[in-house]
Structures are given as structure tokens and as C-alpha cells.
Amino acid sequence: AQKITQTQPGMFVQEKEAVTLDCTYDTSDPSYGLFWYKQPSSGEMIFLIYQGSYDQQNATEGRYSLNFQKARKSANLVISASQLGDSAMYFCAMSSNAGNNRKLIWGLGTSLAVNP
């Protein structure tokens, strides 16, 4: 069965510093996708970054990068140069790439607070 684990319920970071949010996963599928989403206090779910299991390069999107270590089954999110607006819940999620069903399995999230 697929599982996502986010071990950090809460994190603090100083504005302009970098922060790493941890995510480990478990799956028996040979092909899968890993996602990070941001949920601010307003409640919407905002897509940040995607990594395919066969992608050779670690994904990057602006200040977000995904540190993908396949052997360790980890997909940590790195946010560089934190901003006050980054304060939010962050969710790691995974989908199987076997078949056409792309339902996402989610972690419990990490609450990030950026201090001025």
C-alpha cells in the first residue's frame, strides 16, 4: 500500500533563510509521481512542484526545489529565501503512474511559520 509520511508537524524559519520540509514515501509501484502543495489559511490547495519517479533531474520551480532521493524514498521540499507569505501548511502527496487513475495519497502536512 502507498503511504506518505511527513514527520514535522510544525517548522519555524527566519525570513530570507532556506527551509527543508521532509517527506518520505512508501510504494511498490515502479512508476509514480510526487507532489507538494501549499495550503494557506484561506484554505485553497496550491500546487507547487512535481517530480516523476523516472525524472533524472530534481524538479525546481522558482524558489521551490524538490530533493528527490529515490533509494531513500524521500522527496523533501526546499524553499529558498523564505518570505512571510510562505507561512502555510505544506502537504506532500503521491500518485501511482500505473494505469490511468491518478488519485493522490497525502501526508498529514507540515505547518510552516516564517518569522520576520
Next chain:
Amino acid sequence: NAGVMQNPRHLVRRRGQEARLRCSPMKGHSHVYWYRQLPEEGLKFMVYLQKENIIDESGMPKERFSAEFPKEGPSILRIQQVVRGDSAAYFCASSPMAGDNTEAFFGQGTRLTVV
């Protein structure tokens, strides 16, 4: 190009009433996923639909919950005889085709409160 639209944003129902949650996918998207987020938790998959077909309903509670995605109109998640434990945020995501997962487009969610 409107994104995934969910309405209402907030819904209050008394115990025993019915709740209808609507999701209009992005233009050109024919695949819809529904998720539920209980307080202080991550999202849980409920159901995956294509136009006029339920593909995977393994996450749906066995009773009181149903979903549809008709040929015309939005996808509907229906909860009959709501109970306090149904209070949650319900999110809908859409994708353009089967097997496309590089990005799942989410609506803003419907927050259901059962009083």
C-alpha cells in the same frame, strides 16, 4: 481561463439534511477527483469520475455518500442525512485526460459544517 470552480464555498446543514457540493472542472477537463479533508488532517481520496462514469469509488463511505459527473453540468457530491462527523473541507480536482498527473488542478474547496 477559469480554474476548477467549486460551490458553495461554505455550506451549513443541520443533522439529517442533505448536502450537495458542486464541482465544475477546468475547460476541456473530463476527469474529476473528490477529496475530503478532516480538521487537522491531510486529504483523503473519495472518488474518481469521468464523464458519466464512476471509475474508482474506493474512498467513499458505504452509506449516505454518492457522486456523479453527468454528460452536461458539474460533478456533484451528495451527502444524505448529514451527521456532525461529515463536517470537513471537500476538494475537487480535475485533469484533462486519463493518466495525466503532472499537475492536478484543485478548486478552492467547500467547507461543510453540520450543526
